[in-house]
Amino acid sequence: MRLLSSLLLAGLLAGGLPAVTQAQTAPATFTKTDSLTLRKFYDEALLRGQSYENLRYLCEKIGGRLAGSPQAAQAVAWGKLTMEKAACFDKVYLQECQVPHWVRGAKEKGQVFGNKGKGVPMAVCALGGSVATPGNKPLRAGVVEVKTLAELKALPDAAVKGKFVFFNRPFDDALIEPGAAYGGAGDQRRSGPAEAGRRGAVGALVRSLTSARDNNPHTGTTSYGDTPTKVPGAALSTLAADQLSQLLKADPSLQFELEMSCQTLPDVTSYNVIGEVRGSKYPDQIITVGGHLDSWDLAQGAHDDGTGVVQSIEAVRLLKAAGLRPERTVRAVLFMNEENGTRGGNKYAEQAKQNNETHVAAIESDGGGFTPRGFNVESTPAVFKKVAAWGPLLAPYHANELTPGHSGTDIEPLVGAVHPTALFGYDCDSQRYFDIHHTAADTFDKVNRRELELGGASMASLIYLLSKYGLQ
Amino acid sequence: MRLLSSLLLAGLLAGGLPAVTQAQTAPATFTKTDSLTLRKFYDEALLRGQSYENLRYLCEKIGGRLAGSPQAAQAVAWGKLTMEKAACFDKVYLQECQVPHWVRGAKEKGQVFGNKGKGVPMAVCALGGSVATPGNKPLRAGVVEVKTLAELKALPDAAVKGKFVFFNRPFDDALIEPGAAYGGAGDQRRSGPAEAGRRGAVGALVRSLTSARDNNPHTGTTSYGDTPTKVPGAALSTLAADQLSQLLKADPSLQFELEMSCQTLPDVTSYNVIGEVRGSKYPDQIITVGGHLDSWDLAQGAHDDGTGVVQSIEAVRLLKAAGLRPERTVRAVLFMNEENGTRGGNKYAEQAKQNNETHVAAIESDGGGFTPRGFNVESTPAVFKKVAAWGPLLAPYHANELTPGHSGTDIEPLVGAVHPTALFGYDCDSQRYFDIHHTAADTFDKVNRRELELGGASMASLIYLLSKYGLQ
Secondary structure, three states, X not given: OOHHHXXXXXXXXXXXXXXXXXXXXXXXXXXXXXXXXXXXXXXXXXXXXXXXXXXXXXXXXXXXXXXXXXXXXXHHHHHHHXXXXXXXXXXXXXXXXXXXXXXOOOOEEEEEEOOOOOEEEEOEEEOEOOOOOHHHOOEEEEEEEEOOHHHHHHOOHHHHOOOEEEEOOOOOOOOOOHHHHHHHHOHHHHHHHHHHHHOOOOEEEEEOOOOXXXXXXXOOXXXXXXXXXXXXXXXXXXXXXXXXXXXXXXOOOOEEXXXXXXXXXXXXXXXXXXXXXXXXXXXXXXXXXXXXXXXXXXXXXXXXXXXXXXXXXHHHHHHHHOOOOOOEEEXXXXXXXXXXXXXXXXXXXXXXXXXXXXXXXXXXXXXXXXXXXXXXXXXXXXXXXXXXXXXXXXXXXXXXXEEEOOXXXXXXXXXXXXXXXXXXXXEEOOOOHHHHXXXXXXXXXXXXXXXXXXXXXXXXXXXXXXXXXXXX | OOHHHHHHHHHHHHOOOOOOOOOOOOOOOOOHHHHHHHHHHHHHHHHHOOHHHHHHHHHHHHOOOOOOOHHHHHHHHHHHHHHHHHOOOOEEEEEEEEEEEEXXXXXXXXXXXXXXXXXXXXXXEEOEOOXXXXXXXXXXXXXXXXXXXXXXXXXXXHHHOOOEEEEOXXXXXXXXXXXXXXHHHOHHHXXXXXXXXXXOOOEEEEEXXXXXXXXXXXXXXXXXXXXXXXXXXXXXOHHHHHHHHHHHHHOOOOEEEEEEOOEEEEEEEEEEEEXXXXXXXXEEEEXXXXXEOOOOOOOOOXXXXXXXXXXXXXXXXXXXXXXXXXXXXXXXXXXXXXXXXXXXXXXXXXXXXXXXXXXXXXXXXXXXXXXXXXXXXXXXXXXXXXXXXXXXXXXXXXXXXXXXXXXXXXXXXXXXXXXXOEEEEEEEOOOOHHHHOOOOOOOHHHOOHHHHHHHHHHHHHHHHHHHHHOOO
């Protein structure tokens, strides 16, 4: 594209903000002041936003920070300091919780042995929570490939016993929302190793949960539930999974060798980090905004969920920078242990219940730091209607897709505990998210400054409207 | 983000496509068949799309392909072959045009000399169309910094004569649409060198047209118009521009040394590449879809505009793959020389006029291959209303932002020539586009497969609707 085109475009826009082209037809329940206030949030975020440099530090100086790790402890200290430096909270404090402590260990290796006896290396990584291979030694066995848990169930014992079960169902690429494809393929990772163990297999190999075609294995939690026999579970990169499947077709008797030294250590004391601004008019009505501070260990936890963390702090800072004190109390919460336990989210909800708090709404950002699309909303239809009426205010920023849908893992425990009126999930363009999700590629360089800062401003906008108007 | 969240999301979506949440309130002018047909385009694109692998070849095997270059000639041959292989056109042919032939040359160097006499290197590149420094030799002179052309005009001759004029107005980062910021800053590049020469300066240094803060200089066309004295024009990376501005504050007498050996050679014969499917019902009514085959020379021309090229071919292939022959004639056009002359676009319009063709509509993709947002529309309000009524069909794919606005440089010459009823510009998420635009970083790895293929399906959808319903 060259210049002339965009000059015309600039001319077109010079007359003011882009028109609201996607009419939300409910009666407007906002003022011109609200429109100007939102513009202030976006101006500040785009011109002087702090999310990007905060994220750089969290990713590049602290890095991967699985719950219980020394890096997670550093992230807690960083979170508290960063909130204090943001100078927009009345108080910043830690909320203690006990978290699991799983470590990957030094050994993590997969290879295939066919007739020729020479191992072909395969890109693998341990699934979070997995046990090691017995004695941390190489474990070699045959492989049986299935696409579903049901297919495993239907296999005779003899076909499974003593083997690796290889779960190889790919993402459904035709789904427009990659999150739906993730949900549709995820039982393999979540329950595959447990089910394999129940059937007498020695281990489970799981195709990585992604549409990407590359050599990055994707980790993520697996759960043994009450399985008596825990067998190791590893993710294969999609290219490795395709290759293994091909090799099995040619030689069904090939052997796979897995070696992992991961282990679960005793629980560790950790913390949610909380910053609070007291509401000027309704201090007892609470609005929570948060992301999770922990991340998988393989990379820097940039999009998952460093972006949600820095946006949650920034959203509150943007209120202050616009000269506003919210009418309702706003809390930014950096949740600990979303990835493998939700202990932080549960603790926050428990504590809220114990303190008999009133929660109006909660917002979570845990779907990456890409260009805003809007918010998913969990509420009654009447409340949704009220929220949807704010759409035109968000339209100039392309953040006006307000859709009934899932909010976030860390705020959902509030539902049973204190019954908030609505929960919101920050919704952004998700096409790239699962390419890097839970892999070594989830690094700072994948985050675009403007996309990230636009998200923080979108969250500030919603907080502002919730704080001003409530949801009743 | 972990699994549970997305499982819930998958459950939510399992009941069908996402609801149309952004109601376009005009009466629906489409059928359920249309909805199912669009779904076929997206299925095919996401499961078996060819855009991504086509783009890989164009970028990695041919690379940068400025009009007149050997690579541009290769790209013409590739385009014809790729259209033929797509097996969806009734005929594929070349349309001859004469194009300018500017070459960068081997020398391209900038450095600053302060009191200490040692040069500090600065990241520069020649602007497209620039003359070389005299004798292709280093040219050393003082520097005067301005923010605008008006500021240059107001300077006394003595402040300009014999110096480099340094145009250093940054992007307006507060604009939500980076294209508007590009338009707002672009006069510096387009006219800066010409105006500097008119005032007796020896050359012009122009801040790169981007919000990115890095060391990539951004090229792009500069025009001398009827200036009698042509002086060289170079882009500075934004970091270099900031550094030069700082150094100038400390030492206004510093000297800049520029060395460039670019030149304009005689015009070259080149071609638009055209594939045509004859309409089944109204063969004389033509719908054009296109992108530009040429690119700047610094990188691979991936997002600018390899993506538009492969999407234009793919959009027509998707019609065929869905078992459809369009009712109106559809032409995919790979335009030559958009970047520095629009000779291809002009030739296509001239020829259309000469042949007395009827053009219903034209669609251009030249804003990158990112996640779809919708289409900009140039038409009368009545026609726009008809187009906007198709919005709900595109909503499940997040491609339903239909907004009055600029279409594209290569199709606009049609307006004066054959008066098409409407022009469309494919509109996608643009936050990352100007980070890499016209730089060495516009490479294949910046393109995401799903984002690219979703765009092709969105274009196929619009072609299908235009072809079926027309615009009267």
